[in-house]
Amino acid sequence: MSKDGRPDEDGLIARYFRPLATAPGADRLLDDAATYRPPQGFEQVLTTDAIVAGIHFFPEDPPGAVARKALRVNLSDLAAKGAAPAGYLLTIGLTEDWTEDWLSAFCEGLSSDQKEFDISLYGGDTVRTPGPLFVSVTAFGLTPEGRVPRRTKASVGQKLYVTGTIGDAALGLKIRLDDGVRTRWGLNSADAEHLSARYLLPRPRLGAAALVAEYASAAMDISDGLAGDLARMCAASDTGAVLDAGQVPLSPAAKKAVEADPAALSAVLTGGDDYEILAAVDAAKSAAFEAAVAKAGIAFTQIGEIVPAFTGRVRIERGGHPLALDRLAFRHF
Amino acid sequence: MSKDGRPDEDGLIARYFRPLATAPGADRLLDDAATYRPPQGFEQVLTTDAIVAGIHFFPEDPPGAVARKALRVNLSDLAAKGAAPAGYLLTIGLTEDWTEDWLSAFCEGLSSDQKEFDISLYGGDTVRTPGPLFVSVTAFGLTPEGRVPRRTKASVGQKLYVTGTIGDAALGLKIRLDDGVRTRWGLNSADAEHLSARYLLPRPRLGAAALVAEYASAAMDISDGLAGDLARMCAASDTGAVLDAGQVPLSPAAKKAVEADPAALSAVLTGGDDYEILAAVDAAKSAAFEAAVAKAGIAFTQIGEIVPAFTGRVRIERGGHPLALDRLAFRHF
Numbered sequence: 001m002s003k004d005g006r007p008d009e010d011g012l013i014a015r016y017f018r019p020l021a022t023a024p025g026a027d028r029l030l031d032d033a034a035t036y037r038p039p040q041g042f043e044q045v046l047t048t049d050a051i052v053a054g055i056h057f058f059p060e061d062p063p064g065a066v067a068r069k070a071l072r073v074n075l076s077d078l079a080a081k082g083a084a085p086a087g088y089l090l091t092i093g094l095t096e097d098w099t100e101d102w103l104s105a106f107c108e109g110l111s112s113d114q115k116e117f118d119i120s121l122y123g124g125d126t127v128r129t130p131g132p133l134f135v136s137v138t139a140f141g142l143t144p145e146g147r148v149p150r151r152t153k154a155s156v157g158q159k160l161y162v163t164g165t166i167g168d169a170a171l172g173l174k175i176r177l178d179d180g181v182r183t184r185w186g187l188n189s190a191d192a193e194h195l196s197a198r199y200l201l202p203r204p205r206l207g208a209a210a211l212v213a214e215y216a217s218a219a220m221d222i223s224d225g226l227a228g229d230l231a232r233m234c235a236a237s238d239t240g241a242v243l244d245a246g247q248v249p250l251s252p253a254a255k256k257a258v259e260a261d262p263a264a265l266s267a268v269l270t271g272g273d274d275y276e277i278l279a280a281v282d283a284a285k286s287a288a289f290e291a292a293v294a295k296a297g298i299a300f301t302q303i304g305e306i307v308p309a310f311t312g313r314v315r316i317e318r319g320g321h322p323l324a325l326d327r328l329a330f331r332h333f
Numbered sequence: 334m335s336k337d338g339r340p341d342e343d344g345l346i347a348r349y350f351r352p353l354a355t356a357p358g359a360d361r362l363l364d365d366a367a368t369y370r371p372p373q374g375f376e377q378v379l380t381t382d383a384i385v386a387g388i389h390f391f392p393e394d395p396p397g398a399v400a401r402k403a404l405r406v407n408l409s410d411l412a413a414k415g416a417a418p419a420g421y422l423l424t425i426g427l428t429e430d431w432t433e434d435w436l437s438a439f440c441e442g443l444s445s446d447q448k449e450f451d452i453s454l455y456g457g458d459t460v461r462t463p464g465p466l467f468v469s470v471t472a473f474g475l476t477p478e479g480r481v482p483r484r485t486k487a488s489v490g491q492k493l494y495v496t497g498t499i500g501d502a503a504l505g506l507k508i509r510l511d512d513g514v515r516t517r518w519g520l521n522s523a524d525a526e527h528l529s530a531r532y533l534l535p536r537p538r539l540g541a542a543a544l545v546a547e548y549a550s551a552a553m554d555i556s557d558g559l560a561g562d563l564a565r566m567c568a569a570s571d572t573g574a575v576l577d578a579g580q581v582p583l584s585p586a587a588k589k590a591v592e593a594d595p596a597a598l599s600a601v602l603t604g605g606d607d608y609e610i611l612a613a614v615d616a617a618k619s620a621a622f623e624a625a626v627a628k629a630g631i632a633f634t635q636i637g638e639i640v641p642a643f644t645g646r647v648r649i650e651r652g653g654h655p656l657a658l659d660r661l662a663f664r665h666f
Contacts, residue, residue, distance in 0.1 A: 033380040
């Protein structure tokens with residue numbers, strides 16, 4: 001126990017983090033390191049992403065939502081690589097004024113997501129920072145050997161698909177920053193809540209991961225905006241892409257916003273924080289993929305296709321006509 | 334390229350981090366995730382540690398040394414688990430005023446250590462922070478299956494050993510904070526430089542890892558002070574320990590300091606940043622261990638033994654008499 005009545009690092013680990021280390025390899029966080037062995041026939045997939053207060057989330061966001069966002073942005077990367085998540089390591093930089101109430105709620109958020117996604121904490125580090133709170137997560141999962149869909153593997157003729165709906169989080173952020181847009185877009189409170197919730201809490205599409213591993217040649221999660229991330233996939237694969245804006249799946253709330261304010265479409269296509277999966281599937285496999293997706297009851301919508309490389313990489317069309325957007329990607333750095 | 338002339342995140346990855354992603358599984362950082370498969374017969378060992386400017390290092394430290402410290406505090410954890418390092422993921426939180434010169438030198442530090450320790454970058458995240466710079470690393474390595482020495486596995490009668498010399502970094506930090514102590518301790522500039530260098534740049538004892546995996550029952554790296562970390566090992570194993578201060582290996586510089594100022598002994602035994610390995614070896618194996626250590630030319634010194642648990646966990650003796658220290662562990666949190 002430290003002088004200010006709050007637990008020291010060992011006490012803090014024992015009280016808050018030990019209950020989260022459920023895997024045997026985590027050895028109840030009694031050690032500085034954990035052990036892990038992927039089962040036969042699987043590859044380990046590793047990813048890391050950090051979030052910083054005031055940059056990636058609002059400092060006043062509920063601590064449980066902050067925890068879940070930190071975890072889920074990583075799980076979303078795993079889902080896009082066709083991986084079932086297994087565990088994670090977490091570093092948290094706490095400010096001087098941290099409270100046990102805050103940390104307790106933060107860990108409840110982790111615990112709730114661990115149960116939902118069947119994962120364990122495997123290790124961590126707790127440090128002090130004079131700056132804003134930050135959370136850095138390294139997550140790992142398992143994909144059948146040789147099946148990891150790489151960004152680099154898109155090729156001409158492949159069909160492009162996305163899970164769920166696009167643009168909700170970007171619109172939710174706009175509402176959060178300026179409540180007036182809600183009225184301008186003619187949204188009721190349920191619409192606004194839907195969009196805000198999508199910004200606050202990503203929904204990693206882990207239910208789609210197995211189908212992604214089975215059918216997709218290339219895949220990535222959409223975190224920095226559909227158009228910009230698609231351009232990244234094209235750059236990594238040295239291809240281009242045509243995106244049909246009319247096919248991009250929108251939630252009822254996003255549809256209302258786009259109908260009321262055509263500028264909202266730009267936010268939808270280029271805003272960040274979707275955490276949906278973008279997948280490129282061989283044309284020869286697309287019928288089987290669509291059948292499997294329908295059978296599994298997963299929303300996976302065709303939105304365009306891979307074409308030969310050209311300057312700019314991505315052409316957005318609507319009704320066969322090119323659509324100009326003011327910027328391609330949300331700049332989060 | 335961003336408006337201020339510095340590269341955006343993609344450009345920054347391409348220019349500085351891609352050359353560090355030498356393993357095939359890292360896919361040249363073109364993806365959000367890497368793949369890894371431990372070879373047959375090995376366990377993956379995972380660890381994570383972060384460092385924050387102004388807390389764990391001085392903001393004016395050379396960027397290459399900051400990078401190497403961030404990496405090495407993690408490699409030290411791997412060494413203490415008997416692991417050969419394989420790779421790491423790195424998150425860096427850059428302040429608004431970051432420069433390409435700084436980042437370039439930071440990455441040169443990583444590159445130099447990657448060559449020295451034969452490891453690859455497997456992924457990362459670059460974020461902005463309004464607060465001080467931070468670096469969070471998750472490192473992984475390989476230990477032969479079933480051989481990972483756990484903190485929890487110390488038992489009564491085992492002999493305690495440490496690598497290298499203890500206390501140099503803690504004394505180096507004192508010199509850095511108050512140059513006057515150098516004169517009080519009667520140190521010449523070579524002594525002072527030795528101690529300061531040990532604070533600036535940890536030396537993970539990876540050369541000792543294979544012997545630790547082969548002989549040690551319990552092991553950990555000493556990062557928060559020998560006495561306090563030994564108490565942690567005892568708490569995890571529910572044992573006690575007797576530490577013979579007279580046996581604790583000291584560098585010539587640390588010897589001078591302790592002779593000139595008995596209070597320096599407290600800093601030596603309880604100060605942080607040693608990054609040496611503390612290992613508990615079965616008495617029956619200790620002769621073979623000492624022979625193997627001598628043959629390998631590794632400094633591994635016996636400093637005490639594990640005894641039944643008692644309140645306080647660790648008794649420090651010198652010449653058979655108890656030695657009282659004002660505090661057990663460096664409080665870094």
